[in-house]
Amino acid sequence: MNPDVVAETKAKAREYFKTKGTLAAPTVIHERIADAFGALDTFLAPISAATAARAAAPGEWTIQEIVDHLVETHRPGLDELWCLLAGRRPPGEAIPAGLQSKSPLDRPWPWLRAELDRIHAEIIRTIAAVPASFATEARAPIVMVVNVPDEHGRVVPLHWVEDLDWKAYAIVWRLHVIDHLKQARKVLAGFAG
DSSP: OOHHHHHHHHHHHHHHIIIIIITSOHHHHHHHHHHHHHHHHHHHTTOOHHHHTOOSSTTSOOHHHHHHHHHHHHHHHHHHHHHHHTTOOOSSSOOOTTOOOSOGGGSOHHHHHHHHHHHHHHHHHHHHTSOTTOOOOOOEEEEEEEEEEOTTSOEEEEEEEEEEOHHHHHHHHHHHHHHHHHHHHHHHHHHHO
């Protein structure tokens, strides 16, 4: 991969983390994450269990697998946020980028939706409770995945680990949900095609 593309991609991500996370007020972060979670919830509300488990294309995740992934990554992410708010680096490695449960399609759809709602509500409650003046030097590692063009013009994922402060860490949930909401919309649109 072109080192200039890698450096530019990382610089853009770091600037986003700084302006939309680190320098933002906790109330702004709370609002932006709540909006993203709300958009996802609105999209998922009419999705039946049968539709959620249906594949639009071979090798692509179903909507249920997407929601399973969000549950499996946001749950430990909430634990990591609590560590940051306690002024400590979370123990262990960064949460893996493609994390899923052992059998995502065997989880009952209503349970999966309820679990995602519960986790998201706790994330929102936690961020809402952070005082505007709160500061900590604690950082958490996060696996960043950004799609970039390779030397042949194909879009490929670029992975790296970035250490983030609590506000930058939290704003990543917004990006993560928006990315997977786009993915879920694409799955649903694939049924019509």
